[in-house]
Amino acid sequence: MSRAIHIAGGRALRGTVTVSGAKNAVLKHMAAAILAEGVSTFHRVPRIADVEVMSEVLRRLGADVRFEGDTAFIDTTSMDSFEAPYDLVATMRASILVLGPLVARFGTARVAMPGGCNIGSRKIDLHLKGLQQLGASISSEHGYIEASAPTGLSGAHIFLDFPSVGATENLLMAAVKARGTTTIENAAREPEIQDLIALLGAMGARIEGAGTSTLVVEGVPELRPAEHTVIGDRIEAGTMLVAGALAAESLTVEGADPAHLELVLSKLADAGVPVSVDGARMTVAGPGRFAPVDVATLPYPGFPTDMQPQFMTLLSLADGDSVITENVFESRFMFADELRRMGADITIDGHRAIVRGVKRLSGAPVKAPDLRGGAALVLAGLVAEGETLVGDTYHIERGYEDLVGKLAAVGAAIEWVEAEGGDVGAHA
Numbered sequence: 544m545s546r547a548i549h550i551a552g553g554r555a556l557r558g559t560v561t562v563s564g565a566k567n568a569v570l571k572h573m574a575a576a577i578l579a580e581g582v583s584t585f586h587r588v589p590r591i592a593d594v595e596v597m598s599e600v601l602r603r604l605g606a607d608v609r610f611e612g613d614t615a616f617i618d619t620t621s622m623d624s625f626e627a628p629y630d631l632v633a634t635m636r637a638s639i640l641v642l643g644p645l646v647a648r649f650g651t652a653r654v655a656m657p658g659g660c661n662i663g664s665r666k667i668d669l670h671l672k673g674l675q676q677l678g679a680s681i682s683s684e685h686g687y688i689e690a691s692a693p694t695g696l697s698g699a700h701i702f703l704d705f706p707s708v709g710a711t712e713n714l715l716m717a718a719v720k721a722r723g724t725t726t727i728e729n730a731a732r733e734p735e736i737q738d739l740i741a742l743l744g745a746m747g748a749r750i751e752g753a754g755t756s757t758l759v760v761e762g763v764p765e766l767r768p769a770e771h772t773v774i775g776d777r778i779e780a781g782t783m784l785v786a787g788a789l790a791a792e793s794l795t796v797e798g799a800d801p802a803h804l805e806l807v808l809s810k811l812a813d814a815g816v817p818v819s820v821d822g823a824r825m826t827v828a829g830p831g832r833f834a835p836v837d838v839a840t841l842p843y844p845g846f847p848t849d850m851q852p853q854f855m856t857l858l859s860l861a862d863g864d865s866v867i868t869e870n871v872f873e874s875r876f877m878f879a880d881e882l883r884r885m886g887a888d889i890t891i892d893g894h895r896a897i898v899r900g901v902k903r904l905s906g907a908p909v910k911a912p913d914l915r916g917g918a919a920l921v922l923a924g925l926v927a928e929g930e931t932l933v934g935d936t937y938h939i940e941r942g943y944e945d946l947v948g949k950l951a952a953v954g955a956a957i958e959w960v961e962a963e964g965g966d967v968g969a970h971a
Protein backbone atom coordinates (compact mmCIF):
# COMPACT_ATOMS: atom_id res chain seq x y z
CA MET A 544 0.00 0.00 0.00
CA SER A 545 1.53 3.34 -0.98
CA ARG A 546 0.86 6.34 1.16
CA ALA A 547 0.10 10.00 0.52
CA ILE A 548 0.33 12.98 2.86
CA HIS A 549 -2.90 14.91 3.43
CA ILE A 550 -2.67 18.47 4.74
CA ALA A 551 -5.43 20.96 5.61
CA GLY A 552 -3.87 24.41 5.28
CA GLY A 553 -4.16 27.38 7.61
CA ARG A 554 -3.32 25.91 11.03
CA ALA A 555 -0.86 27.93 13.16
CA LEU A 556 2.20 26.00 14.34
CA ARG A 557 3.55 26.45 17.85
CA GLY A 558 6.05 24.54 19.96
CA THR A 559 9.42 22.85 19.50
CA VAL A 560 10.70 20.45 16.84
CA THR A 561 13.86 18.40 17.38
CA VAL A 562 15.59 17.36 14.16
CA SER A 563 17.21 13.96 13.63
CA GLY A 564 20.79 13.02 12.80
CA ALA A 565 21.97 14.19 9.38
CA LYS A 566 21.12 11.90 6.44
CA ASN A 567 24.02 13.31 4.43
CA ALA A 568 26.45 12.50 7.22
CA VAL A 569 25.28 9.09 8.47
CA LEU A 570 25.25 7.42 5.03
CA LYS A 571 28.97 8.17 4.71
CA HIS A 572 29.71 7.14 8.28
CA MET A 573 28.11 3.75 7.53
CA ALA A 574 30.34 3.39 4.47
CA ALA A 575 33.40 4.42 6.50
CA ALA A 576 32.76 1.54 8.92
CA ILE A 577 34.04 -0.76 6.13
CA LEU A 578 37.54 0.64 6.68
CA ALA A 579 37.99 -1.10 10.05
CA GLU A 580 37.51 -4.71 11.12
CA GLY A 581 35.08 -4.96 14.04
CA VAL A 582 31.98 -3.22 15.36
CA SER A 583 31.47 0.52 14.81
CA THR A 584 28.63 2.18 16.72
CA PHE A 585 26.66 5.21 15.57
CA HIS A 586 24.22 7.19 17.69
CA ARG A 587 21.45 9.52 16.49
CA VAL A 588 20.90 7.55 13.29
CA PRO A 589 17.74 8.74 11.51
CA ARG A 590 15.44 5.82 10.71
CA ILE A 591 14.88 6.80 7.08
CA ALA A 592 14.65 4.76 3.88
CA ASP A 593 18.15 5.72 2.72
CA VAL A 594 19.64 4.34 5.95
CA GLU A 595 17.74 1.08 5.36
CA VAL A 596 19.18 0.87 1.83
CA MET A 597 22.73 1.56 3.00
CA SER A 598 22.24 -1.11 5.69
CA GLU A 599 21.21 -3.56 2.97
CA VAL A 600 24.25 -2.63 0.86
CA LEU A 601 26.53 -3.39 3.83
CA ARG A 602 24.71 -6.68 4.52
CA ARG A 603 25.18 -7.71 0.86
CA LEU A 604 28.90 -7.05 1.42
CA GLY A 605 28.82 -9.47 4.35
CA ALA A 606 28.66 -6.99 7.22
CA ASP A 607 26.19 -7.33 10.05
CA VAL A 608 24.02 -4.27 10.68
CA ARG A 609 21.57 -4.01 13.55
CA PHE A 610 19.72 -1.22 15.31
CA GLU A 611 18.65 -0.44 18.84
CA GLY A 612 16.42 2.64 18.52
CA ASP A 613 18.56 5.34 16.88
CA THR A 614 21.82 3.50 17.52
CA ALA A 615 23.35 1.40 14.73
CA PHE A 616 25.94 -1.35 15.24
CA ILE A 617 27.92 -2.26 12.13
CA ASP A 618 30.13 -5.35 12.36
CA THR A 619 32.48 -5.64 9.36
CA THR A 620 34.40 -8.67 10.63
CA SER A 621 32.88 -11.15 8.21
CA MET A 622 32.77 -9.02 5.09
CA ASP A 623 33.20 -11.41 2.16
CA SER A 624 31.84 -9.60 -0.88
CA PHE A 625 33.01 -6.46 -2.61
CA GLU A 626 30.10 -5.80 -4.93
CA ALA A 627 27.35 -3.21 -4.47
CA PRO A 628 24.55 -4.46 -6.75
CA TYR A 629 22.57 -2.41 -9.26
CA ASP A 630 19.20 -2.86 -7.59
CA LEU A 631 20.45 -1.09 -4.46
CA VAL A 632 22.66 1.52 -6.12
CA ALA A 633 19.77 2.43 -8.44
CA THR A 634 17.61 2.98 -5.35
CA MET A 635 20.17 5.15 -3.62
CA ARG A 636 23.07 6.83 -5.43
CA ALA A 637 25.01 7.35 -2.22
CA SER A 638 25.80 3.61 -2.36
CA ILE A 639 28.70 4.67 -4.61
CA LEU A 640 30.42 5.81 -1.40
CA VAL A 641 31.36 2.23 -0.56
CA LEU A 642 33.79 2.34 -3.49
CA GLY A 643 36.62 4.19 -1.73
CA PRO A 644 36.44 2.23 1.54
CA LEU A 645 36.24 -1.15 -0.27
CA VAL A 646 39.33 -0.42 -2.37
CA ALA A 647 41.19 0.93 0.67
CA ARG A 648 40.47 -2.08 2.85
CA PHE A 649 40.26 -4.97 0.38
CA GLY A 650 42.00 -3.66 -2.74
CA THR A 651 38.96 -4.39 -4.87
CA ALA A 652 35.41 -3.16 -5.48
CA ARG A 653 32.63 -3.64 -8.00
CA VAL A 654 29.90 -1.02 -7.72
CA ALA A 655 26.99 -0.46 -10.06
CA MET A 656 27.12 2.90 -11.78
CA PRO A 657 24.51 5.10 -10.11
CA GLY A 658 21.92 6.38 -12.54
CA GLY A 659 20.85 9.98 -12.74
CA CYS A 660 17.91 11.18 -10.73
CA ASN A 661 15.26 13.85 -10.96
CA ILE A 662 17.68 16.67 -10.14
CA GLY A 663 20.50 15.94 -12.54
CA SER A 664 22.91 13.51 -14.15
CA ARG A 665 24.88 13.07 -10.92
CA LYS A 666 28.18 12.15 -12.59
CA ILE A 667 30.98 10.39 -10.70
CA ASP A 668 33.93 11.23 -12.98
CA LEU A 669 35.72 13.14 -10.19
CA HIS A 670 35.41 10.12 -7.87
CA LEU A 671 36.97 7.82 -10.48
CA LYS A 672 39.71 10.22 -11.62
CA GLY A 673 40.82 10.71 -8.01
CA LEU A 674 40.88 6.96 -7.32
CA GLN A 675 43.05 6.47 -10.42
CA GLN A 676 45.43 9.14 -9.12
CA LEU A 677 45.64 7.12 -5.88
CA GLY A 678 46.74 4.13 -7.95
CA ALA A 679 43.52 2.19 -8.42
CA SER A 680 42.86 0.77 -11.87
CA ILE A 681 39.30 1.57 -12.92
CA SER A 682 37.23 -0.10 -15.60
CA SER A 683 33.54 -0.04 -16.35
CA GLU A 684 31.43 -2.60 -18.16
CA HIS A 685 27.85 -3.82 -18.11
CA GLY A 686 26.89 -0.83 -15.95
CA TYR A 687 29.40 -1.60 -13.21
CA ILE A 688 32.54 0.21 -12.06
CA GLU A 689 35.44 -2.15 -11.22
CA ALA A 690 38.24 -0.74 -9.12
CA SER A 691 41.33 -2.64 -8.04
CA ALA A 692 44.52 -1.86 -6.19
CA PRO A 693 46.07 -5.27 -5.40
CA THR A 694 49.20 -3.72 -3.94
CA GLY A 695 47.32 -0.96 -2.07
CA LEU A 696 46.89 2.75 -2.80
CA SER A 697 49.55 5.48 -2.86
CA GLY A 698 49.16 9.09 -1.80
CA ALA A 699 48.60 11.69 -4.53
CA HIS A 700 48.02 15.41 -5.06
CA ILE A 701 44.40 15.63 -6.24
CA PHE A 702 42.78 18.80 -7.55
CA LEU A 703 38.97 18.53 -7.82
CA ASP A 704 37.48 20.39 -10.80
CA PHE A 705 34.44 21.06 -8.61
CA PRO A 706 34.11 20.86 -4.79
CA SER A 707 32.04 17.70 -5.09
CA VAL A 708 30.74 16.44 -1.73
CA GLY A 709 30.69 12.78 -2.78
CA ALA A 710 34.05 12.86 -4.54
CA THR A 711 35.68 14.51 -1.50
CA GLU A 712 34.21 11.81 0.76
CA ASN A 713 35.03 8.83 -1.45
CA LEU A 714 38.61 10.03 -1.93
CA LEU A 715 39.08 10.78 1.77
CA MET A 716 37.94 7.26 2.64
CA ALA A 717 40.35 5.84 0.06
CA ALA A 718 43.31 8.02 1.06
CA VAL A 719 43.25 7.28 4.80
CA LYS A 720 45.00 3.94 4.18
CA ALA A 721 47.08 4.96 1.15
CA ARG A 722 50.86 4.88 1.50
CA GLY A 723 52.21 8.39 2.07
CA THR A 724 50.52 11.77 1.83
CA THR A 725 47.39 12.71 -0.12
CA THR A 726 46.35 16.31 -0.68
CA ILE A 727 42.84 17.06 -1.93
CA GLU A 728 42.58 20.63 -3.28
CA ASN A 729 39.25 22.37 -3.95
CA ALA A 730 37.68 19.88 -1.53
CA ALA A 731 34.06 20.32 -0.43
CA ARG A 732 33.64 21.94 3.02
CA GLU A 733 30.16 20.83 4.06
CA PRO A 734 29.60 20.21 7.80
CA GLU A 735 28.80 16.58 6.99
CA ILE A 736 32.34 16.20 5.61
CA GLN A 737 33.74 17.76 8.77
CA ASP A 738 31.75 15.18 10.74
CA LEU A 739 33.14 12.38 8.54
CA ILE A 740 36.67 13.66 9.21
CA ALA A 741 35.92 13.59 12.96
CA LEU A 742 34.80 9.95 12.64
CA LEU A 743 37.81 8.95 10.54
CA GLY A 744 40.06 10.61 13.11
CA ALA A 745 38.43 8.55 15.87
CA MET A 746 39.19 5.48 13.74
CA GLY A 747 42.89 6.42 13.69
CA ALA A 748 43.11 8.34 10.42
CA ARG A 749 45.34 11.42 10.18
CA ILE A 750 43.59 14.27 8.32
CA GLU A 751 44.34 18.00 8.46
CA GLY A 752 42.26 20.88 7.11
CA ALA A 753 38.69 19.95 8.10
CA GLY A 754 36.34 22.71 6.96
CA THR A 755 38.84 24.13 4.48
CA SER A 756 39.25 23.51 0.74
CA THR A 757 42.59 21.76 1.22
CA LEU A 758 42.63 18.42 2.99
CA VAL A 759 45.93 16.67 3.78
CA VAL A 760 45.84 12.96 4.66
CA GLU A 761 48.75 10.96 6.07
CA GLY A 762 47.99 7.30 5.27
CA VAL A 763 48.01 4.78 8.13
CA PRO A 764 48.25 0.97 7.81
CA GLU A 765 45.18 0.12 9.88
CA LEU A 766 42.03 1.80 11.16
CA ARG A 767 40.02 0.72 14.19
CA PRO A 768 36.25 0.67 14.75
CA ALA A 769 34.84 3.74 16.51
CA GLU A 770 31.75 5.05 18.27
CA HIS A 771 30.30 8.30 16.94
CA THR A 772 27.24 10.52 17.35
CA VAL A 773 25.96 11.90 14.05
CA ILE A 774 25.60 15.70 13.76
CA GLY A 775 22.10 17.16 13.53
CA ASP A 776 20.52 17.51 10.11
CA ARG A 777 20.93 21.15 9.04
CA ILE A 778 18.68 20.67 6.00
CA GLU A 779 15.86 19.21 8.08
CA ALA A 780 16.34 22.14 10.48
CA GLY A 781 16.21 24.61 7.58
CA THR A 782 13.09 22.89 6.27
CA MET A 783 11.41 23.25 9.68
CA LEU A 784 12.45 26.92 9.91
CA VAL A 785 10.72 27.59 6.58
CA ALA A 786 7.63 25.75 7.91
CA GLY A 787 7.75 28.12 10.86
CA ALA A 788 8.24 31.16 8.65
CA LEU A 789 5.16 30.15 6.67
CA ALA A 790 2.79 29.04 9.39
CA ALA A 791 4.03 29.49 12.94
CA GLU A 792 2.89 31.63 15.81
CA SER A 793 6.23 30.57 17.26
CA LEU A 794 8.30 27.51 16.32
CA THR A 795 11.57 26.50 17.94
CA VAL A 796 13.86 24.15 16.03
CA GLU A 797 16.58 22.36 17.95
CA GLY A 798 19.10 19.58 17.30
CA ALA A 799 21.15 21.22 14.55
CA ASP A 800 24.02 23.72 14.78
CA PRO A 801 22.91 27.25 13.78
CA ALA A 802 26.48 27.90 12.59
CA HIS A 803 25.76 25.38 9.79
CA LEU A 804 22.82 27.49 8.58
CA GLU A 805 24.26 30.99 8.56
CA LEU A 806 23.28 31.91 5.00
CA VAL A 807 19.82 30.34 5.35
CA LEU A 808 19.20 32.40 8.50
CA SER A 809 20.49 35.51 6.75
CA LYS A 810 18.22 34.95 3.72
CA LEU A 811 15.23 34.36 6.02
CA ALA A 812 15.98 37.69 7.72
CA ASP A 813 16.22 39.40 4.29
CA ALA A 814 12.78 37.92 3.50
CA GLY A 815 11.41 39.55 6.65
CA VAL A 816 11.62 36.46 8.84
CA PRO A 817 14.02 37.03 11.76
CA VAL A 818 15.22 33.85 13.47
CA SER A 819 16.30 34.21 17.08
CA VAL A 820 19.23 31.96 18.05
CA ASP A 821 19.78 30.86 21.63
CA GLY A 822 22.63 28.34 21.74
CA ALA A 823 21.45 25.49 19.53
CA ARG A 824 17.81 26.60 19.58
CA MET A 825 16.45 28.61 16.65
CA THR A 826 13.02 30.28 17.04
CA VAL A 827 10.96 31.69 14.19
CA ALA A 828 7.51 33.25 13.87
CA GLY A 829 5.50 33.56 10.67
CA PRO A 830 5.13 37.19 9.52
CA GLY A 831 2.46 36.12 7.04
CA ARG A 832 4.02 38.20 4.25
CA PHE A 833 7.56 38.11 2.90
CA ALA A 834 9.92 40.43 1.11
CA PRO A 835 11.28 39.14 -2.22
CA VAL A 836 14.86 37.87 -2.02
CA ASP A 837 17.33 36.68 -4.65
CA VAL A 838 19.01 33.34 -3.86
CA ALA A 839 21.89 31.57 -5.62
CA THR A 840 22.85 28.05 -4.56
CA LEU A 841 26.55 27.29 -4.15
CA PRO A 842 28.75 24.71 -2.44
CA TYR A 843 29.09 25.24 1.32
CA PRO A 844 29.31 27.80 2.85
CA GLY A 845 27.13 29.15 0.03
CA PHE A 846 23.35 28.81 0.08
CA PRO A 847 22.59 25.07 0.15
CA THR A 848 20.99 23.61 -2.98
CA ASP A 849 19.07 21.26 -0.66
CA MET A 850 17.18 24.30 0.67
CA GLN A 851 16.32 25.68 -2.79
CA PRO A 852 12.81 24.13 -3.23
CA GLN A 853 11.79 25.07 0.32
CA PHE A 854 12.78 28.70 -0.37
CA MET A 855 10.88 28.63 -3.65
CA THR A 856 7.73 27.81 -1.67
CA LEU A 857 8.39 30.69 0.73
CA LEU A 858 9.20 33.21 -2.01
CA SER A 859 6.13 32.19 -4.03
CA LEU A 860 4.19 34.19 -1.40
CA ALA A 861 6.51 37.23 -1.30
CA ASP A 862 5.40 40.80 -2.11
CA GLY A 863 7.34 41.00 -5.36
CA ASP A 864 9.63 39.07 -7.66
CA SER A 865 12.57 36.88 -6.55
CA VAL A 866 15.24 35.23 -8.70
CA ILE A 867 16.49 31.79 -7.64
CA THR A 868 19.67 30.60 -9.39
CA GLU A 869 20.53 26.90 -9.13
CA ASN A 870 24.28 26.57 -9.65
CA VAL A 871 24.90 23.08 -8.27
CA PHE A 872 22.53 20.75 -10.15
CA GLU A 873 21.49 21.06 -13.75
CA SER A 874 17.78 20.34 -13.38
CA ARG A 875 16.57 20.98 -9.87
CA PHE A 876 13.45 22.96 -10.83
CA MET A 877 11.02 20.09 -11.54
CA PHE A 878 9.35 20.99 -8.29
CA ALA A 879 8.17 24.30 -9.77
CA ASP A 880 5.70 22.45 -12.05
CA GLU A 881 3.98 21.02 -8.99
CA LEU A 882 3.99 24.31 -7.07
CA ARG A 883 2.35 26.01 -10.06
CA ARG A 884 -0.56 23.58 -9.60
CA MET A 885 -1.06 25.26 -6.22
CA GLY A 886 -1.16 28.72 -7.79
CA ALA A 887 2.49 29.80 -7.73
CA ASP A 888 3.70 32.06 -10.57
CA ILE A 889 7.15 30.78 -11.58
CA THR A 890 9.04 31.13 -14.84
CA ILE A 891 12.05 28.88 -15.45
CA ASP A 892 14.85 30.20 -17.64
CA GLY A 893 17.72 27.67 -17.64
CA HIS A 894 19.41 27.84 -14.27
CA ARG A 895 17.17 30.69 -13.15
CA ALA A 896 13.66 30.63 -11.71
CA ILE A 897 11.77 33.93 -11.60
CA VAL A 898 9.30 33.64 -8.72
CA ARG A 899 6.53 36.25 -8.87
CA GLY A 900 4.86 36.51 -5.46
CA VAL A 901 1.16 35.66 -5.32
CA LYS A 902 -1.33 36.46 -2.59
CA ARG A 903 -2.11 32.88 -1.71
CA LEU A 904 -1.59 29.28 -2.67
CA SER A 905 -4.49 26.85 -3.04
CA GLY A 906 -4.47 23.25 -1.96
CA ALA A 907 -4.31 20.62 -4.72
CA PRO A 908 -3.28 17.01 -5.37
CA VAL A 909 0.46 17.07 -6.21
CA LYS A 910 3.33 14.58 -6.53
CA ALA A 911 6.73 14.77 -4.90
CA PRO A 912 9.30 14.93 -7.76
CA ASP A 913 12.26 14.31 -5.43
CA LEU A 914 13.20 14.44 -1.75
CA ARG A 915 13.47 18.19 -1.13
CA GLY A 916 10.79 19.12 -3.68
CA GLY A 917 8.43 16.77 -1.86
CA ALA A 918 9.18 18.43 1.47
CA ALA A 919 8.63 21.85 -0.12
CA LEU A 920 5.19 20.73 -1.32
CA VAL A 921 4.31 19.73 2.25
CA LEU A 922 5.38 23.22 3.38
CA ALA A 923 3.14 24.75 0.69
CA GLY A 924 0.23 22.62 1.94
CA LEU A 925 0.65 24.07 5.43
CA VAL A 926 -0.37 27.53 4.19
CA ALA A 927 -2.40 26.79 1.07
CA GLU A 928 -6.13 27.41 1.18
CA GLY A 929 -7.96 24.13 1.41
CA GLU A 930 -6.57 20.61 1.24
CA THR A 931 -3.37 19.31 -0.32
CA LEU A 932 -2.58 15.68 -1.09
CA VAL A 933 1.10 14.93 -1.72
CA GLY A 934 1.73 11.66 -3.60
CA ASP A 935 4.95 9.72 -4.38
CA THR A 936 5.89 10.25 -0.76
CA TYR A 937 8.58 7.53 -0.95
CA HIS A 938 10.85 10.39 -2.07
CA ILE A 939 10.18 12.20 1.23
CA GLU A 940 10.58 9.09 3.36
CA ARG A 941 14.11 8.67 1.98
CA GLY A 942 15.42 11.65 3.90
CA TYR A 943 12.99 12.92 6.54
CA GLU A 944 12.40 10.91 9.70
CA ASP A 945 8.73 11.23 10.70
CA LEU A 946 8.11 14.59 8.96
CA VAL A 947 4.34 14.12 9.35
CA GLY A 948 4.56 13.27 13.07
CA LYS A 949 6.90 16.16 13.82
CA LEU A 950 4.67 18.72 12.06
CA ALA A 951 1.45 17.29 13.57
CA ALA A 952 3.02 17.56 17.04
CA VAL A 953 3.31 21.36 16.63
CA GLY A 954 -0.23 21.84 15.36
CA ALA A 955 -0.29 21.09 11.63
CA ALA A 956 -3.39 19.34 10.28
CA ILE A 957 -1.33 16.68 8.52
CA GLU A 958 -1.73 12.91 8.28
CA TRP A 959 -0.81 9.86 6.25
CA VAL A 960 -3.60 8.53 4.04
CA GLU A 961 -3.80 5.69 1.53
CA ALA A 962 -2.79 6.92 -1.92
CA GLU A 963 -5.63 6.86 -4.44
CA GLY A 964 -4.85 4.72 -7.43
CA GLY A 965 -1.44 3.88 -6.01
CA ASP A 966 1.75 5.82 -6.53
CA VAL A 967 3.75 4.70 -9.53
CA GLY A 968 7.37 5.20 -10.45
CA ALA A 969 10.52 3.36 -9.43
CA HIS A 970 12.63 4.83 -6.69
CA ALA A 971 14.79 7.54 -8.28
Ligand code: EPZ
Pocket residue numbers: 566567568570637663664665666667668669670671705706707708709710731848849871872873914915942
Ligand atom coordinates in the same frame (compact mmCIF):
# COMPACT_ATOMS: atom_id res chain seq x y z
C1 EPZ B 1 25.53 15.43 -1.90
O1 EPZ B 1 25.30 14.88 -3.19
C2 EPZ B 1 24.19 15.33 -1.17
N1 EPZ B 1 23.80 13.92 -1.05
C3 EPZ B 1 23.11 16.09 -1.93
O2 EPZ B 1 21.92 16.04 -1.14
C4 EPZ B 1 23.55 17.56 -2.06
O3 EPZ B 1 22.59 18.26 -2.82
C5 EPZ B 1 24.92 17.63 -2.73
O4 EPZ B 1 25.87 16.83 -1.99
C6 EPZ B 1 25.45 19.05 -2.80
O5 EPZ B 1 25.49 19.60 -1.52
C7 EPZ B 1 24.39 13.17 -0.08
O6 EPZ B 1 25.24 13.64 0.67
C8 EPZ B 1 23.93 11.73 0.02
P1 EPZ B 1 28.14 16.60 -5.43
P2 EPZ B 1 26.56 14.59 -4.16
O7 EPZ B 1 29.06 15.48 -5.75
O8 EPZ B 1 27.72 14.13 -3.34
C9 EPZ B 1 28.58 17.27 -10.11
C10 EPZ B 1 19.65 15.68 -0.71
O9 EPZ B 1 18.61 16.23 -1.09
N2 EPZ B 1 29.58 16.19 -10.05
O10 EPZ B 1 28.65 17.77 -4.65
O11 EPZ B 1 26.11 13.73 -5.27
C11 EPZ B 1 27.18 16.70 -9.95
O12 EPZ B 1 26.69 16.28 -11.21
C12 EPZ B 1 20.76 15.39 -1.70
O13 EPZ B 1 19.88 15.32 0.49
C13 EPZ B 1 30.32 15.90 -11.17
O14 EPZ B 1 30.16 16.53 -12.21
O15 EPZ B 1 26.84 16.08 -4.68
C14 EPZ B 1 26.39 17.86 -9.40
O16 EPZ B 1 25.95 18.68 -10.47
C15 EPZ B 1 20.41 15.87 -3.10
N3 EPZ B 1 31.23 14.88 -11.14
C16 EPZ B 1 27.43 18.64 -8.59
O17 EPZ B 1 28.72 18.15 -8.99
C17 EPZ B 1 31.44 14.14 -9.99
O18 EPZ B 1 32.29 13.22 -10.01
C18 EPZ B 1 27.27 18.45 -7.09
O19 EPZ B 1 27.48 17.08 -6.82
C19 EPZ B 1 30.67 14.45 -8.85
C20 EPZ B 1 29.76 15.49 -8.89
